[in-house]
Amino acid sequence: MNSKHDVIIVGGGIIGHSISYSLSKKGMKTLVIEKGKINKRATSAAAGMLAALSEVTDESPLYDIARTSRNMFPKLRDELYENTGIDIELIQQGMLNIAHTEEDAAKLIKMTQFHQSKGEAACWVPTTELNELEPNLSSTICGAMFASNDGHVSPLKLATAFAEGAKNYGGRLLEFTEVTELLIQNERVVGVKTYTDEFYSKNVVIAGGAWASHLLKDLPIFPVKGECFSVTSQEKLITKTIFSDECYIVPKQGNRYIVGATVIQGTYDERVNVAGIHSLLNKAINLLPKLKEAKWEKVWAGIRPQTIDELPFIDEHPTLKGVYVAAGHYRNGILLSPITGERIANLITGEYVNFGTKAFSLKGREAIHEATHKW
Numbered sequence: 176m177n178s179k180h181d182v183i184i185v186g187g188g189i190i191g192h193s194i195s196y197s198l199s200k201k202g203m204k205t206l207v208i209e210k211g212k213i214n215k216r217a218t219s220a221a222a223g224m225l226a227a228l229s230e231v232t233d234e235s236p237l238y239d240i241a242r243t244s245r246n247m248f249p250k251l252r253d254e255l256y257e258n259t260g261i262d263i264e265l266i267q268q269g270m271l272n273i274a275h276t277e278e279d280a281a282k283l284i285k286m287t288q289f290h291q292s293k294g295e296a297a298c299w300v301p302t303t304e305l306n307e308l309e310p311n312l313s314s315t316i317c318g319a320m321f322a323s324n325d326g327h328v329s330p331l332k333l334a335t336a337f338a339e340g341a342k343n344y345g346g347r348l349l350e351f352t353e354v355t356e357l358l359i360q361n362e363r364v365v366g367v368k369t370y371t372d373e374f375y376s377k378n379v380v381i382a383g384g385a386w387a388s389h390l391l392k393d394l395p396i397f398p399v400k401g402e403c404f405s406v407t408s409q410e411k412l413i414t415k416t417i418f419s420d421e422c423y424i425v426p427k428q429g430n431r432y433i434v435g436a437t438v439i440q441g442t443y444d445e446r447v448n449v450a451g452i453h454s455l456l457n458k459a460i461n462l463l464p465k466l467k468e469a470k471w472e473k474v475w476a477g478i479r480p481q482t483i484d485e486l487p488f489i490d491e492h493p494t495l496k497g498v499y500v501a502a503g504h505y506r507n508g509i510l511l512s513p514i515t516g517e518r519i520a521n522l523i524t525g526e527y528v529n530f531g532t533k534a535f536s537l538k539g540r541e542a543i544h545e546a547t548h549k550w
């Protein structure tokens with residue numbers, strides 16, 4: 176059981192599997208260790224939006240990697256399908272970022288201009304033209320920014336395809352096994368400990384999502400719960416993802432719609448509150464009145480891994496040699512999964528990687544550490 180692996184990855188969510196996939200593709204022997212069943216935490220709660228222009232709205236280190244990662248999806252879809260036969264359900268019909276008021280509209284017009292200045296396909300759609308794009312949207316909307324290259328995938332299919340793809344390249348997976356400790360000798364990692372075993376490797380990646388800081392105590396990551404619900408309808412209600420400050424509606428295959436999501440800080444409790452769903456329902460019906468005619472499917476919640484500056488950690492640990500951190504992807508872990516996998520794999524294999532910034536490093540974010548540990 177405890178034979179040597181090139182890389183041990185702690186956490187079987189989308190980030191852990193994406194890293195395992197990228198590494199095994201390069202011929203590395205990987206072992207993913209997951210404390211429960213894989214893909215059951217934040218990964219399975221996500222709506223799957225690739226909202227590079229709606230979630231990242233201004234100049235930020237996240238902006239570039241979000242767009243790069245989004246652009247990796249068409250090739251990744253083909254590659255994963257060829258390798259595993261799994262269709263990740265990439266839908267590229269674009270996203271409408273809604274203005275509820277004239278004030279929202281002014282902000283979104285500025286945002287549209289910003290994205291255009293970066294060469295992105297964004298345009299402003301005034302109320303009068305919105306009806307042509309999405310006839311079922313409420314007539315009270317004050318226009319929308321249309322980001323035609325933003326789309327969505329099935330997070331579960333994507334995570335499963337990464338996991339299966341890694342397996343097909345020789346990667347291993349261990350479920351229902353919690354890593355309780357890192358094995359460190361002379362400030363270098365040599366493996367991990369579980370309740371019953373030790374597993375050895377000179378490279379360990381922490382990809383434990385919102386729980387990553389339980390293993391690596393100095394990691395400033397905290398939980399932010401999100402609740403969602405889904406419905407189905409007879410007829411197609413929308414073709415594009417509807418995104419607003421208040422809620423989003425994602426049109427999935429088979430006339431199924433995911434509506435999300437609440438933002439509740441500081442809890443690991445994955446139970447759904449009636450108040451959260453009640454409020455989302457009202458907001459979604461305000462945007463898309465025909466949603467009232469849809470049939471109820473289900474509700475769920477998940478725990479997003481947040482950092483104070485909302486930038487993930489994607490780097491080697493500054494003092495523990497051989498320890499890498501890939502966690503804190505907050506609202507964008509599905510979107511950022513391809514680039515995170517590639518970046519960590521390149522760091523470990525020593526290939527050149529250029530994010531052009533230290534923003535995703537642990538170094539220099541001590542102030543954030545202190546702030547995060549206040550709650």
Ligand code: FAD
Binds near residue numbers: 224
């Ligand atoms: P998780 O999926 O939480 O996986 C971490 C895994 O590590 C867990 O399975 C856990 O059991 C395991 N683990 C932790 N500690 C240990 C240990 N010590 N030993 C063994 N295993 C361990 N992102 C988008 O890009 N687009 C979206 O539309 C989107 N929508 C979202 C909607 C909601 C409601 C929520 C909650 C999130 C959404 N996100 C979205 C964010 C996205 O889901 C997360 O950023 C992403 O899933 C994080 O992936 P992860 O692998 O880091 O974490």
Ligand code: GLY
Binds near residue numbers: 435506
């Ligand atoms: N990115 C959507 C969410 O986290 O709710």
